[in-house]
Amino acid sequence: xxxxxxPTIEQVELTDIMYALSDPxxxxxxxxxxxxxxxxxxxxxxxxRPKSSMSHHFKILRSAGLVETLIEGTEHMNSxxxxxxxxxxxxxxxxxxxxxxxx
Amino acid sequence: xxxxxxPTIEQVELTDIMYALSDPxxxxxxxxxxxxxxxxxxxxxxxxRPKSSMSHHFKILRSAGLVETLIEGTEHMNSxxxxxxxxxxxxxxxxxxxxxxxx
DNA sequence: TCTATTGTTCGAATATAATAGAACTATAGA
DNA sequence: TCTATAGTTCTATTATATTCGAACAATAGA
Numbered sequence: 514x515x516x517x518x519x520p521t522i523e524q525v526e527l528t529d530i531m532y533a534l535s536d537p538x539x540x541x542x543x544x545x546x547x548x549x550x551x552x553x554x555x556x557x558x559x560x561x562r563p564k565s566s567m568s569h570h571f572k573i574l575r576s577a578g579l580v581e582t583l584i585e586g587t588e589h590m591n592s593x594x595x596x597x598x599x600x601x602x603x604x605x606x607x608x609x610x611x612x613x614x615x616x
Numbered sequence: 617x618x619x620x621x622x623p624t625i626e627q628v629e630l631t632d633i634m635y636a637l638s639d640p641x642x643x644x645x646x647x648x649x650x651x652x653x654x655x656x657x658x659x660x661x662x663x664x665r666p667k668s669s670m671s672h673h674f675k676i677l678r679s680a681g682l683v684e685t686l687i688e689g690t691e692h693m694n695s696x697x698x699x700x701x702x703x704x705x706x707x708x709x710x711x712x713x714x715x716x717x718x719x
Numbered sequence: 720t721c722t723a724t725t726g727t728t729c730g731a732a733t734a735t736a737a738t739a740g741a742a743c744t745a746t747a748g749a
Numbered sequence: 750t751c752t753a754t755a756g757t758t759c760t761a762t763t764a765t766a767t768t769c770g771a772a773c774a775a776t777a778g779a
Contacts (some may be wrong), residue, residue: 515745517757526719527643527712527715527716527719528637528638528639528640528643529638531634531635531637531638531643531712532634532635532638534631534634535631535632535634535635535638536631536736536737537631538737540630540631540634554755554756555755555756556754556755556756562738562739563738563739563740564739564755564756564757565738565739565740565741565756565757565758565759566737566738566739567756568756568757568758569736569737569738569739569757570737571756571757572757573736584745584746584756586745586746586747586754586755587745587746587747587753587754587755587756588746588754588755588756589755589756589757601715602711602715603711603714603715604707604710604711604714604715605708605711605712605715607707607711608705608706608707608708608710608711609630609634609708611706611707612630612704612705612706612707612708613630616629616630618775620727639766639767657725657726658725658726659724659725659726665768665769666768666769666770667725667726667727667769668726668727668728668729668768668769668770668771669767669768669769670726671726671727671728672727672766672767672768672769673767674726674727675727676766687725687726687775687776689724689725689775689776689777690723690724690725690726690775690776690777691724691725691726691776692725692726692727
């Protein structure tokens with residue numbers, strides 16, 4: 514079963530993370546993953562956009578080290594890399610999630 | 617003495633802040649202001665770029681609610697709006713500054 | 720009033736990003 | 750083997766950002 518390549522957390526720059534979180538659609542994806550607390554397929558994250566657009570945003574979230582995508586059958590299971598990101602950049606992602614929850 | 621207009625902290629979106637912080641030059645400006653702990657003129661923040669470029673980045677930092685610029689004579693005194701940003705989005709800016717300090 | 724200083728604004732070139740339809744890939748299941 | 754499903758990749762279009770020289774504006778000081 515072929516899997517998608519992800520950066521190690523060491524390879525991820527802080528500005529990559531900031532950039533990934535600067536788009537409302539991507540921030541919404543992050544929020545849905547954070548609230549779900551479990552892996553979600555791309556299909557479950559339905560923001561009424563073409564799948565090619567969603568795929569583009571997932572790619573950026575992956576390259577920023579924020580999301581891990583595991584292929585299971587025909588589905589792609591997405592989860593937050595919260596612990597890893599927190600260990601490299603303590604407080605950043607948690608604070609953003611908390612801030613976005615309220616707004 | 618004419619002053620520059622700034623957004624109120626209520627007007628600032630989280631994604632605006634993320635976007636402003638996603639550029640390495642702008643993050644560096646933020647770091648210099650945070651480390652200085654006092655107001656700095658644009659001239660003191662010398663990143664070896666044309667002043668029109670720096671002015672552009674300051675404009676984005678201002679519009680994101682991160683920087684306040686007060687005109688004093690011919691100089692523009694810049695400071696972080698840390699307390700305000702923290703009160704609206706607790707932990708976000710502090711965590712980013714801490715994370716950027718180490719990297 | 721003239722000049723130097725500080726920074727903004729303008730304008731144009733270049734680069735990067737977002738959007739989305741269409742074609743494609745991989746797998747599951749009949 | 751055929752078909753449906755889930756996403757990705759390709760390609761083109763449009764929009765937004767970055768960069769920086771040049772012109773401009775505001776003030777201080779001589």
